[in-house]
Amino acid sequence: MNATRISRQAVTLAALLLGAALSGCANVEPWVKPYERERLADPIMRMSGGALADKHREHVRDVREASRGATGVQGGGCGCK
Numbered sequence: 001m002n003a004t005r006i007s008r009q010a011v012t013l014a015a016l017l018l019g020a021a022l023s024g025c026a027n028v029e030p031w032v033k034p035y036e037r038e039r040l041a042d043p044i045m046r047m048s049g050g051a052l053a054d055k056h057r058e059h060v061r062d063v064r065e066a067s068r069g070a071t072g073v074q075g076g077g078c079g080c081k
């Protein structure tokens with residue numbers, strides 16, 4: 001009798017803990033509100049500095065990694081073309 005009482009308490013406690021853990025995911029609000037998206041979509045917020053900066057960053061990465069990606073860059077890891 002005592003063992004069944006303990007197992008019922010364990011099951012009840014586990015169910016309560018699971019319910020409490022899942023209730024934290026119930027009310028998810030967007031991190032970025034719709035009225036804030038206009039400011040974040042500003043071109044100044046881009047990671048890119050421009051076409052030339054992107055090309056240079058890609059070249060440096062290719063040289064450092066000593067490999068060619070599927071980006072159309074020709075040459076090897078030595079930096080030569």
